[in-house]
Amino acid sequence: MSKAWIEDLWLTEPRETLPDGSKVKIPVPSSVTKSLAAYMKTPEKAKVPGKFKTARYGHGKRWRVSWWATLPDGSKKRSSKAFSTRADAESFAAAMEDDIRSGRYVDPADADRPFQAVALEWLASKNNLRGRSYLRYENDMTRYVLPKWGDRPIGSIQESEVSGWVHELQSGTAPHEFKRKTTMQPMKRRTIKGVVKDAFGGVMAYASSPKRRWILSNPAADVELPQDAETDDRVFLSHQQVADIAEAAARVDVKNPMVSKLLILFLAYTGLRANEALALRIGDLDFTRMRISVTKTITADRQGREIEGKPKSGRNRIVPIPGFLTADLEQVCDGRTDDDYLFTALHGGMIHLNTWRTRVWYPAKEGAGYGDVKGLRIHSLRHTYASFAIGAGCDVKTLQSIMGHASATETLNTYAELWPDRIDEVAAVMEAKYQQWEAQRRE
Structure with a gap:
């Protein structure tokens, strides 16, 4: 037959x-x-x-x-x-x-599955996805992906159409659905990647996997993303700039000045992510060994509620305590238990990052005179630590460990240009070693 x-x-x-x-x-x-x-x-x-x-x-x-x-x-x-x-x-x-x-x-019945039905199945399969990541996928799906592709059969979507959609997202003319705002802004490459490659592409990769083969291939796989005019939005502060913002934070947060000032200094001189610092308990600091044990972070569950979870990449790590912060940290810890949060709101309890960003960080950087510095965010304090550490001679593997990066490759991709050019130094040492060998050979 x-x-x-x-x-x-x-x-x-x-x-x-x-x-x-x-x-x-x-x-x-x-x-x-x-x-x-x-x-x-x-x-x-x-x-x-x-x-x-x-x-x-x-x-x-x-x-x-x-x-x-x-x-x-x-x-x-x-x-x-x-x-x-x-x-x-x-x-x-x-x-x-x-x-x-x-x-x-490819079974035509499978290729005729509506994109929205496959997207819901894909989201439901993400059992190991962190709450914040799940919410990002869900939001991107609701706001941008489903308005464009929701009713389309998955087998009918062509790579050329996805490329055209990328241009729409870049220009701010793509179909969208917002709960509050009505105007869509042009997207940068990083955001487009999240929508097209991660959310939409994740669904299509799920449908085209060998286990299912509902479609022959992922139409987003080879779609090229645009390059932003300015791709590097990192800001590296000087010691003076860090001090200026910390002092301004103390002036802004009149009811809890020491905690806000110390939090900014702590982030700039430990390299912790902000939510990792806010999740620290007093017992996580070892003043004898001058070490911080980073074992958790403030994250969100799939309903958007703040919870404690594992650090990014799921790895615990040890970070050194700078000696010049010891006195202030000990003062903050004095008379409290190991289970208390290190940084607390005025009446105790955890500091919520979004609230603190609006209430303290934005006014502080304005008050310090850095409100017009493009790209200056709380996360810039983490970048600043990396620049300080590299300037102090920190090698790639050590910085990877302190920063909690998944690999040394991630560290190099992020900060490679900060390591000093040692070409002349290497050449000079090689020359000296050669001359030493040559002198021994002639003896």
Whole structure:
């Protein structure tokens, strides 16, 4: 049996019993097929004897292509698709057999799945995704992806269409759905990557995985993203600038000045992420060994509620305490228990980063005279620590460990240009070693 075959759903070959009792099929006469061909739009006018008519004669599409295919799990599945003309059925059957033989087969029923249904299934499968990451995917899906692709069959989405969508996102003209604001702003490359490659691309990669093969390939995989005019938005502060912002924070936060000032200094001279610092308990500081144990961070669950979770990349780490911060840190810890948060709000309890950013950070950088510094964020204090550490001679692996990067490659990709150029130094040492060897050889 061929892998794909065509059936006539209107005409049939009836069986007749011969005098000897055997049964034979009676072929449909050519006169019948010609008459029906002449009256396809009004088949009731065709001269077709009743014995050659099927139960669905004259109703629906006439031709059906059926085929057997091997599914990703190794099982066999029979599928079919109806066509109005024989030519369309033959063309489809030939293409289907070619796909089956070449391994490009995709079940049309799977390719017709609505993107939104697949997206919901993909989101539900992300069991290991951190709450904040899940919320980012969910928000990008709701705001940008589903308004564009929600009702589309996943198999109909082409790479050229995705490329066009990238241009729409970049120009701020893409379909979107916001709960509050109504105007969409042009997107930068980083945001486009999150929407196109991570959210949309994640769904399409899920659909095209060997386990499912609902579509042949991910149409977002090879789509190129635009380059921003300015790709480096990192800010590295000087010691004086850090001190200026810390002092300004103390002036802004009149009811809790020491904590806000110390928090800024702490972030700039330990390299912790802000939410890692806010999750610290007093017991995480070891003043004997001058070490900080970073084992948690403030994150969010899938409902957006703040909770404590593992640090980014899921790894605990040890960070040194700068000696010049010891006195202030000990003063903050004095008279409190190991289970208390290190940095607390005025009436105790955890500091909420978003609130502190609005209430203290923004006014402090304005008050220090740095409000016009493009890209200056709380995270800039972490970048600043990296620049201080590299300037002090810190190597890549040590900085990776302190910063909590997943790999040394991430550290180099982020801060490679901060390490000093030692070409001349290396050349000079090689020259000295060679001359030393040459002198020994001549002795």
